[in-house]
Amino acid sequence: MAQYTRISGSVGLITLKNPPVNALSAVVRQGIVDSVERALGEPEVKCLVICGQSGKFCGGADIREFGKKMTGPPLIPVFHAIEAAAKPVVAAIEGIALGGGLELALGCHYRIAHSKAKLGLPEVTLGLLPAAAGSQRLPRLIGVPAALDLITTGRHVTAAEALQLGIVDQVTDHNTVDAAVKFALSVAGQSLDARRISTFPCPRLSNLDAVFEAAMQKVRQAARGAIAPIACVQAVRAAATLPYAQGLEREKELMATLFTSGQARALQYSFFAQRAVGRWSMPSGARWDTSKPKPIRKAAVIGLGTMGRGITVGLAQAGLSVVAVETQEKQLMEAKQAVSGMLERGAKKRGVSPPLGNISYSSNIKTVGDVDLVIEAVFEDMALKKEVFQQLSAVCRPGTFLCTNTSGLDIDDLASQTPNPELVVGMHFFAPAHVMKLLEVVYGPRSSPQAVATAMQLGKVIGKVSVAVGNCQGFVGNRMLSPYLSQANFLLEEGATPEFVDQVLEEFGFAMGAFRMSDLSGLDVGWRVRKAAGLVVPGQPARMRQGCRYSPLGDLLCEQGRFGQKTGSGWYQYDKPGSRVAKPDPWLHSFLEEYRTRHGLVARRIDHQEVLERCLYSLINEGFRILEEGIAAGPEDIDVIYVLGYSWPRHRGGPMFYADMVGLTRVLERLEFYHQAHPDVPSLQPCNLLRKLVASGSPPIHRWREVIKKVHSQL
Numbered sequence: 001m002a003q004y005t006r007i008s009g010s011v012g013l014i015t016l017k018n019p020p021v022n023a024l025s026a027v028v029r030q031g032i033v034d035s036v037e038r039a040l041g042e043p044e045v046k047c048l049v050i051c052g053q054s055g056k057f058c059g060g061a062d063i064r065e066f067g068k069k070m071t072g073p074p075l076i077p078v079f080h081a082i083e084a085a086a087k088p089v090v091a092a093i094e095g096i097a098l099g100g101g102l103e104l105a106l107g108c109h110y111r112i113a114h115s116k117a118k119l120g121l122p123e124v125t126l127g128l129l130p131a132a133a134g135s136q137r138l139p140r141l142i143g144v145p146a147a148l149d150l151i152t153t154g155r156h157v158t159a160a161e162a163l164q165l166g167i168v169d170q171v172t173d174h175n176t177v178d179a180a181v182k183f184a185l186s187v188a189g190q191s192l193d194a195r196r197i198s199t200f201p202c203p204r205l206s207n208l209d210a211v212f213e214a215a216m217q218k219v220r221q222a223a224r225g226a227i228a229p230i231a232c233v234q235a236v237r238a239a240a241t242l243p244y245a246q247g248l249e250r251e252k253e254l255m256a257t258l259f260t261s262g263q264a265r266a267l268q269y270s271f272f273a274q275r276a277v278g279r280w281s282m283p284s285g286a287r288w289d290t291s292k293p294k295p296i297r298k299a300a301v302i303g304l305g306t307m308g309r310g311i312t313v314g315l316a317q318a319g320l321s322v323v324a325v326e327t328q329e330k331q332l333m334e335a336k337q338a339v340s341g342m343l344e345r346g347a348k349k350r351g352v353s354p355p356l357g358n359i360s361y362s363s364n365i366k367t368v369g370d371v372d373l374v375i376e377a378v379f380e381d382m383a384l385k386k387e388v389f390q391q392l393s394a395v396c397r398p399g400t401f402l403c404t405n406t407s408g409l410d411i412d413d414l415a416s417q418t419p420n421p422e423l424v425v426g427m428h429f430f431a432p433a434h435v436m437k438l439l440e441v442v443y444g445p446r447s448s449p450q451a452v453a454t455a456m457q458l459g460k461v462i463g464k465v466s467v468a469v470g471n472c473q474g475f476v477g478n479r480m481l482s483p484y485l486s487q488a489n490f491l492l493e494e495g496a497t498p499e500f501v502d503q504v505l506e507e508f509g510f511a512m513g514a515f516r517m518s519d520l521s522g523l524d525v526g527w528r529v530r531k532a533a534g535l536v537v538p539g540q541p542a543r544m545r546q547g548c549r550y551s552p553l554g555d556l557l558c559e560q561g562r563f564g565q566k567t568g569s570g571w572y573q574y575d576k577p578g579s580r581v582a583k584p585d586p587w588l589h590s591f592l593e594e595y596r597t598r599h600g601l602v603a604r605r606i607d608h609q610e611v612l613e614r615c616l617y618s619l620i621n622e623g624f625r626i627l628e629e630g631i632a633a634g635p636e637d638i639d640v641i642y643v644l645g646y647s648w649p650r651h652r653g654g655p656m657f658y659a660d661m662v663g664l665t666r667v668l669e670r671l672e673f674y675h676q677a678h679p680d681v682p683s684l685q686p687c688n689l690l691r692k693l694v695a696s697g698s699p700p701i702h703r704w705r706e707v708i709k710k711v712h713s714q715l
């Protein structure tokens, strides 16, 4: 609702009340209209202030209403009614003014913001554009280049930047509503002619075409197929070239296209999925709302390689005390220098001082005796990790949580090295660990709900989106990647080139195709894992392992010392080791031809559809297996992992959402087709859960959990 009160006799105060973010639901919109009307009708009222309850101005349109039947007044006439008011209306912005929230403020005559407030038009991140006249008012207020930046990126700006840009009129460190009331009284009675943004001409640009061309090129490059950023540029162009009323029409047209697009649905699903993963549950019945995390004040990181350094930075930046341990003195010194540099650069960006004092460095593992939680981040080698866990068990005080940063090793095996396996969880960080948003929190069969809750909470504290998943080879992300990469390799055996496979996957929206990504990660990483699993038999490139098709192509490249970017060659060639520009490699093409001849394989023409379907559907099929086994609690967990950790295009929601969009029947049919053609590839055999979902009439993704529950209860 929107509550109307009178303060100081002559100020009408409208307070938006719709927890948690005062979103502009139908009731709130109606409340604003009624309150403005009432205030304008009361002769004693000289001015109005609009604020939000609980220190939050407004989080924008109510996203939960999207896709439902529209009720209540639309936003544009509500904002026009405010702008047309004959009494000054001041927005008192505390906390957030986002999307429709900022558009509401732009409809007001003045804006006062608290110094800690964040403002922005993030509609683009939901597959939309600021279509409550924001795309038309903001360029008129702050000019085209600044508006293009804000609208196409959706970035939030601080109150200080908003003041500099001219979005707000005043910033206060004190009570924002008091400041706004005082301000409103000071301008009451003054002419409002120059305060109605919709009447402003858009500031002229001599190089208008060049500015828009450059903006379009920039968004096309960054968008990876997303359409909203392009529509945002078009809407701002309308503001710059058309009268306000016509610009609004264009905004409406563009919005209509976006609103009904699958991309907006995917992005909105992704928004809620990222919040839903916080409400985790385990097959044991343990849940987020019944498991209390322990507060972590002091943590230790063991092993200061690339991952350990990033984790240390993340913890220190979040204000935790960190003991950073590296047993080799020389590496410890190098790490200290590197971590300090990362902290200094980060602090400079944020305009704060670097939290160097939060970290104490040590070469002695015994110094971690008084920490609340340890994150072991040594080399990905089980024997080494076991040794470290044994040492930790001896030196840590009772009750210390022991976490391992691993991308796939068995958490339970590691936990068995300690007398308290319930305190052990996996924390799978993604590189660079202080930047990447994703954290897979991996529970073993003996991890306590409190250990999981604590790791999930710590993830939140350090700014990660944490997803709780069960223990299995590769956990969720890497386990699903395995059939995807296998298919990419099989396609090469059958006649494709790395360039073609990557092109198809990049056109789909991945930042990098399977081969460019493997070259970046380093081919030796998977090779080492395959060797440890006994899959690599030197000198014998047989194409079968344990009765299933196997491609030794990656192993053969590694045997040649081709580890990817770091060695200057892998699936591609590079100018020099470390160079990032991948070039097609004639050597690789002849190598593939020789390989096919040696194995009696005849290259055939492989089309775009086959690449996409075999790579994606095998990955999706593994996702269904993961759901069936209860390794992930719901499709949202998998989708968040893929969008945040594996560059799955956000505007396609995630692999499980994509399967829902394509249609489960279609996915099932195509998997059956490919499995028939390749019966020796088990990852192409449609899994039980997928069949069950199709048999249940392919319910929409938000109802999959019901079918999954049934499958689990039948086990």
Ligand SMILES: C/C=C(\C)C(=O)SCCNC(=O)CCNC(=O)[C@H](O)C(C)(C)COP(=O)(O)OP(=O)(O)OC[C@H]1O[C@@H](n2cnc3c(N)ncnc32)[C@H](O)[C@@H]1OP(=O)(O)O
Pocket: 020, 021, 023, 059, 060, 061, 062, 063, 064, 075, 096, 098, 099, 100, 101, 103, 122, 123, 126, 128, 129, 130, 131, 132, 272, 275, 276
């Ligand atoms: C046309 C389109 C127009 C005019 C629009 O306005 S589109 C909406 C534009 N607004 C946004 O995109 C803001 C989205 N929200 C956020 O970025 C963040 O939620 C936040 C910065 C406002 C707050 O962040 P935080 O404190 O971390 O909290 P959560 O993100 O966890 O959110 C708390 C719960 O609030 C729900 N929420 C947030 N925004 C909205 C909204 N606009 N409509 C409906 N509900 C919203 C969010 O889902 C969380 O609830 P749960 O999902 O956990 O139940």
